[in-house]
Amino acid sequence: MFLTFAILALAGALALLLQKNAIEAGLCMALSFLGVSGLFVLLGNPVAAALQIIVYAGAILILVLFVIMLLNSHEEEPAEVSRPIQRWGSVALVAVLGLGAFRLLNGSPALAELAAKPVTGASTNLHSLGDMLFSQHLLGFEVAGFLLLAAMIGAVALVKKNL
Amino acid sequence: MDLLSGTLQGYLLVAFLLFLIGLATVLLRRTLLLQFMGIELMLNAANVALLAFARWRGSDLQGTVFYLFIIAVAACEAAVGLALVIGLHRHRATTDADKASSLKQ
Numbered sequence: 001m002f003l004t005f006a007i008l009a010l011a012g013a014l015a016l017l018l019q020k021n022a023i024e025a026g027l028c029m030a031l032s033f034l035g036v037s038g039l040f041v042l043l044g045n046p047v048a049a050a051l052q053i054i055v056y057a058g059a060i061l062i063l064v065l066f067v068i069m070l071l072n073s074h075e076e077e078p079a080e081v082s083r084p085i086q087r088w089g090s091v092a093l094v095a096v097l098g099l100g101a102f103r104l105l106n107g108s109p110a111l112a113e114l115a116a117k118p119v120t121g122a123s124t125n126l127h128s129l130g131d132m133l134f135s136q137h138l139l140g141f142e143v144a145g146f147l148l149l150a151a152m153i154g155a156v157a158l159v160k161k162n163l
Numbered sequence: 164m165d166l167l168s169g170t171l172q173g174y175l176l177v178a179f180l181l182f183l184i185g186l187a188t189v190l191l192r193r194t195l196l197l198q199f200m201g202i203e204l205m206l207n208a209a210n211v212a213l214l215a216f217a218r219w220r221g222s223d224l225q226g227t228v229f230y231l232f233i234i235a236v237a238a239c240e241a242a243v244g245l246a247l248v249i250g251l252h253r254h255r256a257t258t259d260a261d262k263a264s265s266l267k268q
Contacts (some may be wrong), residue, residue, distance in 0.1 A: 121222025
């Protein structure tokens, strides 16, 4: 099961990278998000999996597809100047980062020790999550709500022609 | 160590690969909307790593709480980012990041 969802997530992401058409890239991103939410179920976190589908595959993806259709920019515009140094520099940066991450993954003794421990604890349920959120992280919760309000007002102010 | 089964390292490997693909999307594609999708992919990779570590540290609920905060910020970023893309399209009639270069001159 892990392999299925991991391949789903990575294949969706890779297709997003290689896709020419913006709408199809958005649908590939939905595939990737569904794979990630499957991984969350396997991690014993059905709350996060449900939120992943509702917020990412539901709200954010629909917003992105809506903007693509609104702007009618399905295809990537042809480049005015080709920038080979930037392109190969980016590829090299990604490769070096990947190599470093892989070495970290294989060579860290603390990580191996943590991974060797058996998984304990029940899967997350909404009740205990709400308990923790409203007892220990109440301020953060309020700030997040305020941030959402500010983002909403900011988005309206940015696209409105005459306020 | 088996990376292909559901070990902690396996989840972290998926998170790293998702992050790198998202980074490559941001760096290599020129359309702002695709770059935006790459950013969402990177945020998702961080979520996978966060929840994997939370699971192996005794199913810590703090991980899920921080996941909630991350998606709240991601939703804000989606709203404001897409508003900026629409603003750019209104002024320049393009969604190409390379063409928004008037600060260079």
